[in-house]
Amino acid sequence: MAFALTLAVLISITGCVDLITVSSTQRYVNVTVGGTVHLQCSFITSSKETTNLIVQWNFVERSSITPKQIYYYQSGEAVVPKTYQGRLTVPPSNNANGNVSISITNMQVSDSGLYTCEVRNFPDIEGKSEASVIVHVLEPPSAPFCAVHGDIAVGHLVTLTCHSEKGSPPPTYSWIRLDQARARQPLMGRVTPTGLLEIRNISEFNFGEYQCNSSNSVGSSTCKLELSTEAQDGVIAGAVIGALLGCLLIVLVVWFVIHQFKKHKYADVKAQAAPEMKGTSRPPPATSDVSMEMSSPNPHGDDDEARA
Numbered sequence: 397m398a399f400a401l402t403l404a405v406l407i408s409i410t411g412c413v414d415l416i417t418v419s420s421t422q423r424y425v426n427v428t429v430g431g432t433v434h435l436q437c438s439f440i441t442s443s444k445e446t447t448n449l450i451v452q453w454n455f456v457e458r459s460s461i462t463p464k465q466i467y468y469y470q471s472g473e474a475v476v477p478k479t480y481q482g483r484l485t486v487p488p489s490n491n492a493n494g495n496v497s498i499s500i501t502n503m504q505v506s507d508s509g510l511y512t513c514e515v516r517n518f519p520d521i522e523g524k525s526e527a528s529v530i531v532h533v534l535e536p537p538s539a540p541f542c543a544v545h546g547d548i549a550v551g552h553l554v555t556l557t558c559h560s561e562k563g564s565p566p567p568t569y570s571w572i573r574l575d576q577a578r579a580r581q582p583l584m585g586r587v588t589p590t591g592l593l594e595i596r597n598i599s600e601f602n603f604g605e606y607q608c609n610s611s612n613s614v615g616s617s618t619c620k621l622e623l624s625t626e627a628q629d630g631v632i633a634g635a636v637i638g639a640l641l642g643c644l645l646i647v648l649v650v651w652f653v654i655h656q657f658k659k660h661k662y663a664d665v666k667a668q669a670a671p672e673m674k675g676t677s678r679p680p681p682a683t684s685d686v687s688m689e690m691s692s693p694n695p696h697g698d699d700d701e702a703r704a
């Protein structure tokens with residue numbers, strides 16, 4: 397206001413300097429996902445005429461440097477790009493009293509960035525012709541995912557992880573034990589800002605239900621996990637069953653090979669016997685068949701043994 401007054405005084409003194417001053421009452425604006433943002437902008441011009449008024453709003457994404465035009469006004473006509481039609485509204489009293497504010501509905505995280513209002517009113521070419529507002533679109537954390545890493549055996553290091561895919565500002569994570577009696581005791585472990593709970597030298601005392609709370613300034617969400625040896629027992633049982641199945645497969649392969657070998661040996665004996673009677677030589681394919689079938693299943697057997 398003081399600045400505008402100074403300008404007015406300056407203009408009245410110099411008389412011939414054409415000046416425009418664009419300003420906004422906002423610097424930073426926070427809005428939650430899906431919400432509406434009101435972007436303030438107003439101007440003061442030394443020219444009495446506003447028929448040549450041009451108003452332009454630009455947007456620069458946080459991850460970009462290229463400004464995108466989202467509103468353009470000239471000679472009483474306004475242009476709004478298709479992607480903003482229905483979302484961007486201009487108060488009916490636009491331009492009256494130099495108010496060129498806009499509103500944008502259904503804000504998304506990708507709408508975070510710098511919004512610049514630019515006003516030109518020829519011949520007012522000097523002065524401050526633009527004002528900017530930084531918009532942060534805040535998003536509550538998405539449902540986090542809880543997981544256990546490491547060998548859940550007494551004396552080992554186990555880490556509990558917690559992560560939300562979405563959230564702006566980035567969520568912070570906290571862990572508690574759900575069991576009321578134990579919740580009062582401090583967590584045995586170290587919690588990192590990234591949501592990791594490290595439990596060194598784990599003992600049965602650490603077993604139980606854990607809950608992670610993922611939160612930021614606009615919301616929170618939780619996930620739970622059970623820390624016990626049971627989860628790992630299941631894994632061990634699965635491994636044992638797998639190993640047994642592997643052994644069974646090897647036995648079947650060996651049986652099949654031996655069976656085939658016996659069959660072909662019998663066929664060979666018959667083939668050898670036949671030519672003697674007919675007086676022709678024995679056809680070679682019979683032997684190559686046997687050797688192929690003998691050699692091909694063996695590597696498989698070795699593989700299974702190695703895996704088991």
Ligand SMILES: *[C@@H]1O[C@H](CO)[C@@H](O)[C@H](O)[C@H]1NC(C)=O
Pocket residue numbers: 424425426532565613
């Ligand atoms: C906007 O949100 C951020 C993150 O929650 C916060 O640090 C900042 O103070 C907020 N600013 C305003 C103007 O509310």
Ligand SMILES: *[C@@H]1O[C@H](CO)[C@@H](O)[C@H](O)[C@H]1NC(C)=O
Pocket residue numbers: 436437438487489495496497
């Ligand atoms: C401009 O208009 C908007 C919407 O009518 C209003 O909220 C805002 O206060 C006005 N700004 C100024 C500086 O008059």
Ligand SMILES: *[C@@H]1O[C@H](CO)[C@@H](O)[C@H](O)[C@H]1NC(C)=O
Pocket residue numbers: 551597599
């Ligand atoms: C691990 O815990 C056991 C029992 O709780 C303790 O006797 C042992 O000294 C601990 N080891 C380390 C390296 O802290």
Ligand SMILES: *[C@@H]1O[C@H](CO)[C@@H](O)[C@H](O)[C@H]1NC(C)=O
Pocket residue numbers: 609610611616617618
């Ligand atoms: C998660 O943390 C937030 C912020 O500290 C808190 O407001 C909320 O009540 C917590 N939620 C649960 C389930 O503990």
